[in-house]
Amino acid sequence: MLEIRPNCEMCDRDLPPDATEARICSYECTFCADCVDNVLHNVCPNCAGGFVPRPIRPRQARRPGVSLTDQPPGTKRRSLKHRLEDITAFVAATRGIPPEDR
Ligand SMILES: [Zn+2]
Numbered sequence: 001m002l003e004i005r006p007n008c009e010m011c012d013r014d015l016p017p018d019a020t021e022a023r024i025c026s027y028e029c030t031f032c033a034d035c036v037d038n039v040l041h042n043v044c045p046n047c048a049g050g051f052v053p054r055p056i057r058p059r060q061a062r063r064p065g066v067s068l069t070d071q072p073p074g075t076k077r078r079s080l081k082h083r084l085e086d087i088t089a090f091v092a093a094t095r096g097i098p099p100e101d102r
């Protein structure tokens, strides 16, 4: 089950559970579409994986026991541990390789 993290690890903007601009990698590193498209170029700076839009968990339990109320989103904010110049070099070295070939 996804944790549904509350913010972009890069620019720290809020990414509430219903945000259509939230992007995640396979480890659920979480970023906004703006950072993914313009800074990270579809390279996760933590794991080198590509990104997909984060699915939106329904607000209302339309099936018993499964909703945002039953499994609330995560509250722990995260931020990148890498320095910006490291990220830039990492992205430059990786972005030319399609995610399925990394
Ligand atoms: Zn961002």
Ligand SMILES: [Zn+2]
Residues within 6 Å of the ligand: 025, 026, 027, 028, 029, 044, 045, 046, 047, 048, 049
């Ligand atoms: Zn990642």
